[in-house]
Amino acid sequence: MTEKNLKHIKIKPTFTEGSLFKGIILFSLPLIASQILQVLFNISDVIIVGKGVADSTIPVGAVSSTSTLLTLFTGFMIGLGAGINVKTAQYLGANKPDDVKKTVDTSLVISVITGVVIFVVCFFLARPLLELLKTKDELIDKAVLYFKIYAFGMPALAIFNYGNGVLSAAGDTKRPLIYLTVSGFMNIGLNLFFVLVCGLDVEGVGLASVITQYISGIAVIVRLIRIKDVHRLDFKTFSMSGKKAGEVLILGVPAGIQNCIFAIANIFIQTGINEFPYKEVTGINTAQYADTIIYNVMAAFYTACSTFMGQNYGAGKKDRVLKSYFISMLYACLFGLVLGAFCFFKGDIFLRLFDTDPEVIAAGMEKLKIVGFAFCLSPFMDNTIAASRGIGKSLVPTIIVIIGSCIFRIVWIYTVFAHFKTITSLFLLYPVSWVITAVAEMAYFFVSFKKTKFTSPDTAAPEASEEETLEINF
Numbered sequence: 001m002t003e004k005n006l007k008h009i010k011i012k013p014t015f016t017e018g019s020l021f022k023g024i025i026l027f028s029l030p031l032i033a034s035q036i037l038q039v040l041f042n043i044s045d046v047i048i049v050g051k052g053v054a055d056s057t058i059p060v061g062a063v064s065s066t067s068t069l070l071t072l073f074t075g076f077m078i079g080l081g082a083g084i085n086v087k088t089a090q091y092l093g094a095n096k097p098d099d100v101k102k103t104v105d106t107s108l109v110i111s112v113i114t115g116v117v118i119f120v121v122c123f124f125l126a127r128p129l130l131e132l133l134k135t136k137d138e139l140i141d142k143a144v145l146y147f148k149i150y151a152f153g154m155p156a157l158a159i160f161n162y163g164n165g166v167l168s169a170a171g172d173t174k175r176p177l178i179y180l181t182v183s184g185f186m187n188i189g190l191n192l193f194f195v196l197v198c199g200l201d202v203e204g205v206g207l208a209s210v211i212t213q214y215i216s217g218i219a220v221i222v223r224l225i226r227i228k229d230v231h232r233l234d235f236k237t238f239s240m241s242g243k244k245a246g247e248v249l250i251l252g253v254p255a256g257i258q259n260c261i262f263a264i265a266n267i268f269i270q271t272g273i274n275e276f277p278y279k280e281v282t283g284i285n286t287a288q289y290a291d292t293i294i295y296n297v298m299a300a301f302y303t304a305c306s307t308f309m310g311q312n313y314g315a316g317k318k319d320r321v322l323k324s325y326f327i328s329m330l331y332a333c334l335f336g337l338v339l340g341a342f343c344f345f346k347g348d349i350f351l352r353l354f355d356t357d358p359e360v361i362a363a364g365m366e367k368l369k370i371v372g373f374a375f376c377l378s379p380f381m382d383n384t385i386a387a388s389r390g391i392g393k394s395l396v397p398t399i400i401v402i403i404g405s406c407i408f409r410i411v412w413i414y415t416v417f418a419h420f421k422t423i424t425s426l427f428l429l430y431p432v433s434w435v436i437t438a439v440a441e442m443a444y445f446f447v448s449f450k451k452t453k454f455t456s457p458d459t460a461a462p463e464a465s466e467e468e469t470l471e472i473n474f
Helices: 020-052 057-065 067-093 097-124 126-132 137-151 154-169 174-197 202-226 242-273 278-314 318-351 358-372 379-390 395-420 423-427 429-451
Strands: 239-241 469-471
Touching: 020 057, 020 154, 020 174, 020 202, 020 278, 020 318, 057 067, 057 137, 057 202, 057 278, 067 097, 067 137, 067 154, 067 242, 067 278, 067 379, 097 126, 097 137, 097 154, 097 239, 097 242, 126 137, 137 202, 154 174, 154 202, 154 278, 174 202, 239 242, 242 278, 242 379, 242 395, 242 423, 278 318, 278 358, 278 379, 318 358, 318 379, 318 429, 358 423, 358 429, 379 395, 379 429, 395 423, 395 429, 423 429
Parallel strands: none
Antiparallel strands: 239 469
């Protein structure tokens, strides 16, 4: 399919008509499952290494001690994928096939480069980064080994999040779920093989994760090559656009930084956690996986918010843009409330998947009881950030997050937590920072939305000249 032919294609956007309540939930459910499966890649490592090794506390603690750093780097790639998703959705909604193709092609290059750079950083700075977190001496050697092995999968994760962003922008959230389901079962099987048969611990579960990450990454690329729609990946007419690279990076980099900011703040939180005895550290770190699962469930609705808003923004449908925001918010809050209640009342069931030591369970439950009741507050911040991104605003929301979440949490650690030195005083910072940041984010979004000009695709500005595009033909 040549660029000349693309100009005559009429795109039928997926989300600009029909029931938003139905459309958002049907879009989000497969995405929820795929988000959870990404988390389970790492969680299955912890569970299996804990059950398959005689003295499990050290390897479990080592693997779970890397979770904050893994969230930092994978969060950036997820944010970049969100930027790719929004720009693709906007051009689909605006019926601009040339721009869709250039965005898809350019974004692949950006994602590959990002994945390689993150691999280099993670591999060569593994020990300094873990030492920065004050990882326990008993845990650090195995934590470094696991983190270095896991780093080899970073390029594959970047590619998967790229493909997931493109496919979901066009309404396909089921294919990425299928790929992650298959690779997830393979991950569990390889974990069992490397740990129980080969007698490995952290190196075995790390290797299993890397292998399956490449399987899911390759699968999503093959899908993009095989589809016949305008968002396909066609290397014969591959074109890189400097303008499209700038557009994706303007949205994707702040979104990635936003995710990193939470992880950076969590690095300071992790230093506070590491001041407790190592069994309490293990309990708190394993409880973090419940947080991650719930956050990723709600994040599916944030992706739905920015995707639906992006397409309707491109189509010039102002009412549907605002309705997409409120409906996504409602769903995210409801899911956060239900899952948070489970953590509050029955979180010990989840924690026993990792460790049965009473001290570990008690420490994990103290953390879950604090944040469980407050999960339903976080969408007021996170969904609003996604909404701003959906109308093309990403920089200011990121600055607000830096102040309201990162800086505020660091100050809290060195004041409130430094005074009380308890698990409760440490984790109360989450609901407090969510509320403070949400107020500022919502104020910015509604002011920006009011000022936003919605243009019909039929009266949109003309395309950029071909001089702005670098063509690379294979």
